Amino acid sequence: MRLVCLAASFAVAAARTVQNEEERYVRRWADNGSRARCDAPSCSWIEAFGPVDVGCRITVDRVGLDDAKGPELTLKFADGSKLALAAATAAGVDRFATRPALCEYAPRGGGEKPGVALLMVANSPAYLFRLWPPFLNKLLYAADAGLRPFLWLGELPEALEHPTNPECLNSKTVALRDLPKGARRLRSFYDHRAGAGDDRDVARVSNHYVKMPAALAALAAPGVSGLYYVDLDAVTAWPWTVDPGLLSEHRNGFSDVTFQYGYDINVPAAENANILRWKVHGSRFYVRDTPKGRAFFSDWFANRCTFKDQYS
Numbered sequence: 001m002r003l004v005c006l007a008a009s010f011a012v013a014a015a016r017t018v019q020n021e022e023e024r025y026v027r028r029w030a031d032n033g034s035r036a037r038c039d040a041p042s043c044s045w046i047e048a049f050g051p052v053d054v055g056c057r058i059t060v061d062r063v064g065l066d067d068a069k070g071p072e073l074t075l076k077f078a079d080g081s082k083l084a085l086a087a088a089t090a091a092g093v094d095r096f097a098t099r100p101a102l103c104e105y106a107p108r109g110g111g112e113k114p115g116v117a118l119l120m121v122a123n124s125p126a127y128l129f130r131l132w133p134p135f136l137n138k139l140l141y142a143a144d145a146g147l148r149p150f151l152w153l154g155e156l157p158e159a160l161e162h163p164t165n166p167e168c169l170n171s172k173t174v175a176l177r178d179l180p181k182g183a184r185r186l187r188s189f190y191d192h193r194a195g196a197g198d199d200r201d202v203a204r205v206s207n208h209y210v211k212m213p214a215a216l217a218a219l220a221a222p223g224v225s226g227l228y229y230v231d232l233d234a235v236t237a238w239p240w241t242v243d244p245g246l247l248s249e250h251r252n253g254f255s256d257v258t259f260q261y262g263y264d265i266n267v268p269a270a271e272n273a274n275i276l277r278w279k280v281h282g283s284r285f286y287v288r289d290t291p292k293g294r295a296f297f298s299d300w301f302a303n304r305c306t307f308k309d310q311y312s
Contacts, residue, residue: 021222026055026078029102029217038216039291040298046213048159053077053101054217058151060105063136071132075103087129096124100154100210102217105139116250117227118147121214123155123207128232137235145242147228150221152214161204165303205304212301219289226250226293231283249286256293259285 029037030051038046055078064071070087077083085093120138122128128135128151135151142149211229218227228250249258287293 022055022078025220025222026053029054029220037220038294038298040295042295042302043216043298045160045298045302046216048157049100049213050157051099052154052213052217053099053103054221056101056103057106058103060136060139065133065136071129075101077101085125085129087132090125090129093125096154098155098157100152100213102150102152102214102221104221105142105149105151107139107143113223114146114148115223115225116147116247117218117221117224118142118145118149119152119211119214119218119227119229120150120232121152121210122232123153123210125153128153131232134233134235137238138230141236141240141242144240145246148224150214150218150227152210152217154210156205156207156210160209160304161206163205163305165305167305205306209301209304212297215287215297216294219287219294224289226286226288229285229287234283250288253288255286256288256290257285257296 028034030053031037032050033047035044035047037049037052057076059074059076060071061074061084062069062072064087072084072086075083075085083095118138120135122131139149141147215227215229218224228247249255287297
């Protein structure tokens with residue numbers, strides 16, 4: 001009987017510790033302008049962010065792929081408040097333009113949470129619902145692959161839209177891709193604050209850069225030791241089989257950051273020959289929760305330049 005009571009006491013203490021860690025995490029990221037949200041040397045930029053609502057949970061209320069009403073979901077925030085979102089009315093929701101949120105999908109049934117996150121970002125609920133089928137695709141794949149799905153909803157503060165490393169504008173890559181012309185077209189598509197006649201400097205950075213603060217916020221979540229990021233519009237072909245080497249970058253400790261994952265030391269080298277592990281794809285990456293991993297994303301944002309994050 002004493003052993004049973006002792007085990008129960010340990011379980012209660014462990015649950016209380018987890019709850020305390022979650023509460024500290026929520027308070028730290030809700031602290032307006034706090035530098036404590038990022039411990040990397042070049043992270044002073046995070047002071048321009050107001051409160052960020054981490055620790056919220058996503059519940060899918062209506063899949064809505066085959067009915068006229070469309071999809072619906074509910075966000076439950078750490079303070080207990082809830083926000084219902086629907087595709088039909090999402091365009092009128094502007095809350096996240098000034099107060100971002102990092103929310104975790106909470107599948108029914110719960111269970112023990114994996115230590116590896118799958119991160120996605122959307123600048124607004126309207127953009128999320130625009131890409132609703134790919135979003136559902138990744139939620140289902142994450143469940144099969146043993147990943148914790150996180151979604152960042154929100155814009156960059158306008159104070160951070162200015163480039164800090166404009167030297168990249170003189171690069172051959174920028175010139176060949178005719179960046180100003182392309183940026184003008186893309187800004188009106190991605191940034192809901194920019195209309196067709198937007199005459200702001202097209203070299204200003206865009207909400208493509210929210211993946212950096214989003215990654216830092218997700219890495220700070222209790223229990224997360226690494227994360228995989230993938231763009232919201234990416235999909236995994238169905239039916240799928242989860243690649244045994246999918247999480248190899250995390251499990252084997254290959255690096256703190258990589259932009260090409262799936263390399264597996266347990267298979268013949270020839271099978272990995274086409275894996276260019278250091279070819280930069282801003283649309284997908286892996287980062288470990290280490291000082292070097294966090295510092296990389298802090299530096300990436302600190303050296304922002306142009307509309308697209310890959311040029312930084």
